[in-house]
Amino acid sequence: MLVDAHAHIDIKDFDKDRDQILKKCNIIVVNAGVDLESNLKSLELEKKYSNVIAAVGFHPEFVKNKINELDKCLELVEKARIISEVGLDYFWIKEDELRKKEIEILSRFLEIGEKEQKPLIIHVRGGFNDLVTILSSYKVKFVIHAFEGSIKNAKRVIELGGLISMPPILLRDKTRQEIIKNVDLEYILTETDSPFMAHEKMIRNEPCNVQLTIEKIAELKNIDIQEVEKKIENNFKKLLHL
Numbered sequence: 001m002l003v004d005a006h007a008h009i010d011i012k013d014f015d016k017d018r019d020q021i022l023k024k025c026n027i028i029v030v031n032a033g034v035d036l037e038s039n040l041k042s043l044e045l046e047k048k049y050s051n052v053i054a055a056v057g058f059h060p061e062f063v064k065n066k067i068n069e070l071d072k073c074l075e076l077v078e079k080a081r082i083i084s085e086v087g088l089d090y091f092w093i094k095e096d097e098l099r100k101k102e103i104e105i106l107s108r109f110l111e112i113g114e115k116e117q118k119p120l121i122i123h124v125r126g127g128f129n130d131l132v133t134i135l136s137s138y139k140v141k142f143v144i145h146a147f148e149g150s151i152k153n154a155k156r157v158i159e160l161g162g163l164i165s166m167p168p169i170l171l172r173d174k175t176r177q178e179i180i181k182n183v184d185l186e187y188i189l190t191e192t193d194s195p196f197m198a199h200e201k202m203i204r205n206e207p208c209n210v211q212l213t214i215e216k217i218a219e220l221k222n223i224d225i226q227e228v229e230k231k232i233e234n235n236f237k238k239l240l241h242l
């Protein structure tokens with residue numbers, strides 16, 4: 001079975017063909033909520049589709065204009081098996097004050113993750129060092145979604161017990177290809193971040209494109225495609241204590 005560990009299929013880009021898209025291949029899809037409305041949609045999707053797992057979170061970019069939704073988002077975590085989308089974004093958020101707030105918010109989600117033993121699927125754009133510092137104070141299972149950065153940073157994630165998740169953009173991103181070559185399959189997950197991060201520019205990404213990532217990983221690591229698929233499925237099951 002394929003695994004899409006991070007997607008946004010609740011958004012309106014999928015209103016016309018969500019059913020077909022989720023049935024196109026044998027896949028399990030984690031839908032990440034980014035604000036109150038999408039967290040609620042994420043939970044609805046889990047009820048409607050047997051192959052969707054709801055994740056609830058609060059996207060760090062919304063520290064700027066949706067902070068009033070935070071408490072309700074935190075409350076909804078108890079209804080989900082996975083916490084996402086949470087993390088640190090220093091690419092869009094430049095103000096020190098707001099970055100501090102991002103750290104504070106992420107810490108609250110980490111606390112819940114530790115207490116309720118729920119894995120976190122984390123967004124980080126800039127702020128990697130701050131993320132490592134915070135993560136080292138919690139005992140949680142976590143994944144860095146759409147990992148970007150150096151091989152050295154990838155290894156720091158693994159030292160902390162985390163996994164690295166790769167979207168189909170891998171097919172056209174040489175830096176990410178180097179990461180895949182240098183990280184053991186044991187620590188890799190697949191995702192799409194649909195509708196973003198596709199293998200081609202300007203097209204809508206969708207969950208079954210995970211197949212393309214699997215094929216690319218197999219090629220880069222010179223391993224059988226089925227073996228990669230099986231291993232990633234197992235990595236995901238371990239993450240969820242299945």
Ligand SMILES: [Zn+2]
Nearest residue numbers: 006032085193
């Ligand atoms: Zn995302």
